[in-house]
Amino acid sequence: MGGTKADPATTSFSWSKVFTRQSEWSDKDEFLDIIYWIRQVLGVLLGLVWGLIPLTGILGLGLFFVTNAGLVYLYFSSYHRVDEEEFGGAWELTKEGFMTSFAGFLVTWIIVYSGMHFTEQDLQPFS
Template sequence: MSSKSRSPDGANKNKSKESLWTKAFSTKTDWPDKEEFLDVVYWMRQAIGIILGLCWGLLPLKGFLGLLLFVVVNAAVIYFYVNNYQNVDEEEFGGMWEITKEGFMTSFAGFLVTWIIVYTGLHGSNSL
């Protein structure tokens, strides 16, 4: 027997997943399920990591400057999204530090892989 509990209104569960996109892109949304909001922050970070990796790879950014800019831009975008766009009470989610570190390391890994591949592909032959 499975320990997984099923919701009696399975159809409504699918509608709530569809409306997650709407909630993520709407301003000042009410987030009764804290995990949904943290999931949105997590996946937003993953997208930011890939996009910044592409940008940093297209620009010939190297070294500590690229890493520092990634950290600053990534944290600033999430901070702006949480405080100004969604206007959530950060204490409900464990404070701003908990929200800021949500998905950071996986975003950083995706950023590094994308940055290295794009930079090497475009600018790697110039260093030979």
């Protein structure tokens, strides 16, 4: 993800290709940017859902990792059917933006869970 400013016409074209099956991706960085932003949105949405359910602990973390990686993998391998080797392999595509997505997920999950499931009584010091 470079520091260059994107052309609005090119950006809107990229987003239209997001929802078109088996789109052609002439620019490798364009597809990686799409994967990155899909993952960010997915991280926040999963944090919202996990906080509302409420999921906690290692189960919530594990389900996030599996769901996030699995959905992104299905997106690029089944929906777009890109040649993974052209982008550095399946691992490169699967890990694109993963840690920032995880950070967004954690922040959203903690805020929603705390806001929905903590009461004033939960915050009282032990007596």
